[in-house]
Amino acid sequence: MSNSDIIVSLDIGTSKVRAIIGEVTNGAINIIGVGSADSEGIRKGAIVDIDQTVRSIRSAIDHAERMVGIQISEVFVGIQGSHIALQTNHGVVAVSNEDREIGEEDIERVMQAAQVVALPPEREIIDVVPRQFLVDGLEGISDPRGMIGVRLEVEATIVTGTKTSLHNLARCVEKAELHTSGRILMSLASGSMSLTKDEKVMGTALVEIGAGSTTIAIFEGGGLVATSTLPVGGEHVTNDISYGLRTHTEQAEKIKLKFGCALVSDAAEDQKFKVMRMGSNVEKEFSQVDLANIIEPRMQEIFHLVRQEVRRLGFGEKVNGYVLTGGAVSLPGTLSLAQHELESSVRIAVPDFIGVRDPAFNSGVGMLQYVLKNTRRGSTTPVVKKTASRKAKTPAAASPKPGMFERLKNYFSEFI
Structure with missing residues (x-):
């Protein structure tokens, strides 16, 4: 390692x-x-x-x-x-090498040129993502390094967020x-x-349903073109279960993960579980169908809002499919429900790593x-080495704090 x-x-x-x-x-x-x-x-x-x-x-x-x-x-x-925003910008530089071969330095300069954009004082740039490079007017170049040219341009997406x-x-x-x-x-x-690659080019909505929010990212033409965040997610499903079964949120989350189903038609009536009711020591028995009757309406609402937001962003007819990800899409029946509500091709993305x-x-x-x-030449990839213990610190970090006498001496030295 x-x-x-x-x-x-x-x-x-x-x-x-x-x-x-x-x-x-x-x-x-x-x-x-x-x-x-x-x-x-x-x-x-x-x-x-x-x-x-x-x-x-x-x-x-x-x-x-x-x-x-x-x-x-x-x-x-x-x-x-929800504070994330995207905007496009253009950068232009002259190729600096005498032999007119485009190198790493030229790419860095044109990316810097693309960052020259007027921003409100409360926002700052998070990332600059190149959509395409142009060499002497030739479009559609993804990596211009090694090419010969006089004029290098970039069309980039500027990702910004609020400073707070x-x-x-x-x-x-x-x-x-x-x-x-x-x-x-x-x-x-x-x-x-x-x-x-084809999904990014043809137009796809990537929908990540997390606990507290749902993020929609529209990819078209090979890059990210729009993003939006909805203030609803898996946590709201848990809260619905908590209210519906009158139990604590922590227990509602465990029940959702163990017995939850996004479609009533997929739920089993004979799958039973007991719930400790809030404010009492009495347990009440419910079936998976009872639970699905609580979960399905909320999941329907999430997908309905997703479809509405995609239309609001102006990509209602341009999106050729949806890809779902995030912890909340693991519920059985989510894929079938999403296909019905979004009326489009839908799949769930899962990392292929052990x-x-x-x-x-x-x-x-x-x-x-x-x-x-x-990662390109000049960028830093963090390298961490094996250590016997995390407690090991650098000498500077491990140095003891100054004592009372030392702090007083330093304090009074400012006035001398």
Whole structure:
């Protein structure tokens, strides 16, 4: 492992924080460790408590470290939420080499030129994603390196977010004693994992149904063209079960995962379970059909809202299919219900890696794939080495705090 690169993704969701460790071997990713922790301090995808979020991040990282036996110091952080916005821009530069061969430096300069865009003071750039390059007017170039030309252009998608949300997230990662190697839009990461090249070109809606929100990403012409977030997700299904069965939310979540079914027609009447009623010590028996009668209307509503939002974004007739991902799509019957409600071809994307074959891990694994795909010369891939213990720190970090006398001396020295 000492000769291989280790990439770590951090997916901070409403219900879970997941740290996934990938080892790059011969240009391919192998998942070697996964850490997961219950997410505290996150509501509907937004941070509402810094300290609780830090504890959740640290818990997930510790879990991943123990599994693999390494110390994690750097992570790629996933960005999502309703504050994300996309806009297109154009960059133009003259090729600098005397022989007119386009090199890495030219690509970096044209990408910098594409970032020159007027933004409101409360927003900042997260990422710049090239849609196509143009060399002396020739369009449709995905990688111009090595080509001969005088004029290099790029048509790029600028991904922006609000400074408040981004800085709060960065603060949480920093307080968890981690360094952010890069910020990645979750929709792009999930798209690189879930969609085929043809699906990105022909027009596909990637729908990620998480716990607190549902993210819709429209891919067309080979790239991401629109994104939107709906404030409804699997957590709302759990709350419906809690109200319907009059039980605690924690028990409602366990019942959903064990007996839940998104279609009443697929549920079994003879599948029974008992629920402790809220405010009493009495258990009441329900069937899977009773549970499905609660789940189906909410899942129907989610897919109805998804279809409405795709139309609002202006892609109602342009989308040729839907790809579902996220933890909430694991419920039996979800695919059939989605096909009926969306009236289109639908499939569920699942990562094809041992240990993470679950739609809930799609974004985290997708981040690793996205980093590997977009790593170029000069970009940094975080490398972590095996350590005997996570407690080992650098000498600077391990130095003791100054005593009372030392602090007083430093304080008074400012006035001398």
